[in-house]
Amino acid sequence: MPEIPILDAAISLNQAAFSIDANFTLSARWTVLFGPSGAGKSTLLRALAGLLQPTSGRIRLGTHVLCDTAAGIRMRPGSDLVGFAMQEAALFPHLAAGRNVGFGLKRLKNDEREARVREVLELVEGEHLYERMPHHLSGGERQRVSLARTLARQPQILLLDEPFSAIDNALKEKILAKLIDWLAARSMLALYVSHDVTEAFHLGAEVILIEAGRILGQGPAETVLASHRARLLRQLGVTVTGDAPGE
Numbered sequence: 096m097p098e099i100p101i102l103d104a105a106i107s108l109n110q111a112a113f114s115i116d117a118n119f120t121l122s123a124r125w126t127v128l129f130g131p132s133g134a135g136k137s138t139l140l141r142a143l144a145g146l147l148q149p150t151s152g153r154i155r156l157g158t159h160v161l162c163d164t165a166a167g168i169r170m171r172p173g174s175d176l177v178g179f180a181m182q183e184a185a186l187f188p189h190l191a192a193g194r195n196v197g198f199g200l201k202r203l204k205n206d207e208r209e210a211r212v213r214e215v216l217e218l219v220e221g222e223h224l225y226e227r228m229p230h231h232l233s234g235g236e237r238q239r240v241s242l243a244r245t246l247a248r249q250p251q252i253l254l255l256d257e258p259f260s261a262i263d264n265a266l267k268e269k270i271l272a273k274l275i276d277w278l279a280a281r282s283m284l285a286l287y288v289s290h291d292v293t294e295a296f297h298l299g300a301e302v303i304l305i306e307a308g309r310i311l312g313q314g315p316a317e318t319v320l321a322s323h324r325a326r327l328l329r330q331l332g333v334t335v336t337g338d339a340p341g342e
């Protein structure tokens with residue numbers, strides 16, 4: 096099994112009304128980023144993708160320094176090392192799905208690029224969408240093509256911000272099962288925002304629990320979820336008696 100790169104981050108990010116202060120290491124193949132709405136999950140992913148600059152801190156991925164504010168190294172959006180798949184698919188409107196997926200692969204020879212595009216479209220159950228223009232795709236199809244475009248570049252870390260929100264459960268599970276195998280054969284990490292905590296068990300993932308821009312816990316799903324049980328149940332609106340206050 097290929098070695099997984101380690102991501103090591105210690106960053107602060109101050110925005111007008113919200114701040115992130117996060118210090119964590121990703122060394123599991125899959126990590127699920129879990130927390131209530133507004134906790135800062137998307138903001139953290141955007142910072143890791145270089146779409147927001149940390150106010151201070153550093154981010155290392157394997158041997159690469161992505162950001163080190165003390166050394167004047169700033170995050171670079173669009174790095175080949177980092178792939179970001181978002182809930183809102185951002186496709187080039189004038190390019191068919193296949194060309195959208197192959198867009199970032201100019202360095203590959205034509206036949207290699209073609210094979211890569213077909214491979215990742217198959218992964219997202221979207222081979223039949225190859226010739227389709229974005230305005231002829233449904234919301235879920237656009238999400239799948241957008242995910243395929245992120246996968247096609249084979250980044251070292253895959254940031255997945257609810258990339259299946261417009262896709263039905265049966266299809267999501269089918270794609271996720273294939274994605275698990277695909278990732279396992281590559282030197283690639285995945286940080287996956289999900290509101291469905293059961294997915295962490297399904298993926299055999301670590302969990303990072305985030306609230307108000309702070310990381311409350313990280314570790315195997317059962318450990319983190321057990322130690323924050325009362326808090327998580329409260330967020331789901333379930334009242335529990337007998338749990339320690341402030342847990």
Ligand SMILES: Nc1ncnc2c1ncn2[C@@H]1O[C@H](COP(=O)(O)OP(=O)(O)OP(=O)(O)O)[C@@H](O)[C@H]1O
Nearest residue numbers: 110111112113130131132133134135136137138139
């Ligand atoms: N463009 C923005 N301008 C100002 N504040 C923002 C912006 N985007 C997000 N925020 C605020 O930053 C905080 C964190 O938002 P973020 O989208 O990271 O949360 P989240 O955990 O991803 O939430 P959700 O699960 O609802 O998607 C929230 O208080 C949000 O209102």
